[in-house]
Amino acid sequence: MHISEHISLKELTTLKIGGVARYLASVSEVSELREALHFAEERKLPVIILGGGSNVLIANGEINSLVIKIDIKGIEWKEGAPPTLPTLKRGEGKGGAEDFVNVIASAGESWDGLVVEAVRRGLWGIENLSGIPGTVGATPIQNIGAYGVEIKDLIEWVEVFDTKVGIVRRLSNVECGFAYRDSIFKHPEGKGFIVLRVALRLKKGGIPNLAYRDLKEIFNSQFSILNEREKEERQSRLTPQDVRKAVLDIRSKKFPDLGKFGTAGSFFKNPIISKERFDELKKRFPNLPGFPLTRFDLTSGERSNLVKVPLAWILDNVCNLRGYERGNVKLFEKQPIVLVQNGLASSEEIESFAKEIATRVKEKTGIDIEWEVQKVKSMN
Ligand SMILES: Cc1cc2nc3c(=O)[nH]c(=O)nc-3n(C[C@H](O)[C@H](O)[C@H](O)COP(=O)(O)OP(=O)(O)OC[C@H]3O[C@@H](n4cnc5c(N)ncnc54)[C@H](O)[C@@H]3O)c2cc1C
CATH class of the missing domain: 3.30.465.10 (Uridine Diphospho-n-acetylenolpyruvylglucosamine Reductase; domain 3)
Known part of the structure; x- marks a missing residue:
């Protein structure tokens, strides 16, 4: 196992932000992972686990930790x-x-x-x-x-x-x-x-899951000249490869080019709110979409009716924040739940921008939104 010192983490993330790690170990076997953990323990260093770095916000500056990049294959x-x-x-x-x-x-x-x-x-x-x-x-x-x-x-x-x-x-x-x-x-x-x-x-044999509207629409438009029976027959012949192609097509129109922007994809989670809160909001914003969920609490035995609300819709239609830009950071025009930076932003700038967005959503809807992106913290 090789341990490098003073490694910039920026290039190891898709958001292209991150300070300099005191140590970085890339481990390709469990024995190497044990060795790396032992190395950190001996030096009383916190440990940070990193995969592809596509869902993290790493602080700028010196990171006095051992970053372990998981590279175990097979x-x-x-x-x-x-x-x-x-x-x-x-x-x-x-x-x-x-x-x-x-x-x-x-x-x-x-x-x-x-x-x-x-x-x-x-x-x-x-x-x-x-x-x-x-x-x-x-x-x-x-x-x-x-x-x-x-x-x-x-x-x-x-x-x-x-x-x-x-x-x-x-x-x-x-x-x-x-x-x-x-x-x-x-x-x-x-x-x-x-x-x-x-x-x-x-x-091995399966049926495509086309429950998601955009996906269904792609195939509906492809089969638009067919009658219902032919459509069904054609749909039953779809392969996983056909579905993958359609998904990649949708994604290419929604997500930024990783070569052009720093991004971690959707920065926030879609909020899950009570049915009552949703009904109230629906009176103010009649077109607000919502996806009903039921949550069963194993301890209390209680069942609650909840609704998942697309945050992108709120950012766009309620807060008018599609494409909103401040300094080096903005909400992506094609998908406002995705935050992008131009390569010059610091972790503090991202945090401050995200805070502003959360405040604006709270002011307009009363909803508290949470980050989907993980702020990188050490394990110990
Ligand atoms: C353009 C773009 C589009 C995206 N689209 C989606 C999407 O459609 N759906 C979706 O769910 N996500 C999406 N994401 C988010 C991200 O790709 C996923 O969350 C992905 O699983 C993160 O993988 P990673 O290896 O990059 O994890 P990292 O970013 O390296 O790590 C994420 C978290 O997991 C921990 N971690 C990583 N590996 C391990 C491990 N082996 N053991 C323990 N902890 C570990 C890290 O410590 C960190 O807390 C998108 C991101 C981008 C940039």
Whole structure:
């Protein structure tokens, strides 16, 4: 294992912001990870875990920590593994074990590289998550999601190195505590877990998930000259590759070019509010879209009716902030929930800009918004 000193972290992030790390170790095996953790412990240094750096805001200045870049590689494709997931969706539970393939991917693999290989093999499940930057190991952290699919719908288990006790553990899907852009890994119980491998369950024969409006529209327009029966027939012949292509097409129109801007994608989460609050807002903003959710509290046994509201719509239609620019930072014109910087912004400037946006949303709607991007903190 090689440890470098005084490394600028800026180029290791897609936001292109970050100070200089005292030490950086790139680990490609669990034994190297143990060595790196030992190195930090000996020097009483905090540890920061980094994947592809596409969902982080790292502070400027000296970072007196050991940054560990997870570079553990390897993918296994296992035929005929029976699904154990609690979250099977419509049509997915059908079929025997021979209809499923378990994919066990190491944390340092490129997420989109894995999607490319899965669709090449004609496997269904992750095609809607095409084009998301970053590593496999980070996918459970915020339960990545796009176009009607979340990684929690496919994860069988997550293998972690538990730094508190120094052992490798396997967490089931339920133990990961997945929720919208959330998981155990973002909470104190999961502090100290370093993801090593992720096991996904993919399906050989599947049906496309076109629940997301933009995706459905792409295929509707492609099949517009067909009658209903022909449309259905054509849709039933879609491949994961067709869906990936459509998703990449939509994404290319919504997300900024990483070569031109610093960005971490959606900077904020879409707020989840009570049904009552949503109904009040709907009176003031009749076109406000909302996606109903039910949350069941296991401890109290209570069920609450909630609504997820697209923040991009609020920023655009309520706050009039599409394309809003201040200094070196702005909300991207094509997708206002995405924050971009021109290469000159500091971490403080990003934080101050994000604070202003949150204040404006609060003033207009009473809603508190949260960051989706992780402010990088050390583990210990
Ligand atoms: C243009 C663009 C588009 C995006 N689109 C989407 C989208 O559609 N949907 C979506 O959900 N996200 C999206 N993202 C956000 C981001 O790509 C994902 O969250 C991705 O999973 C982050 O992966 P990463 O390897 O870059 O993680 P990093 O940014 O390196 O790390 C993110 C967090 O995970 C932790 N972490 C990373 N690896 C590990 C590990 N092995 N073990 C423990 N902790 C770890 C880090 O400490 C940090 O807290 C987008 C980002 C960009 C820039």
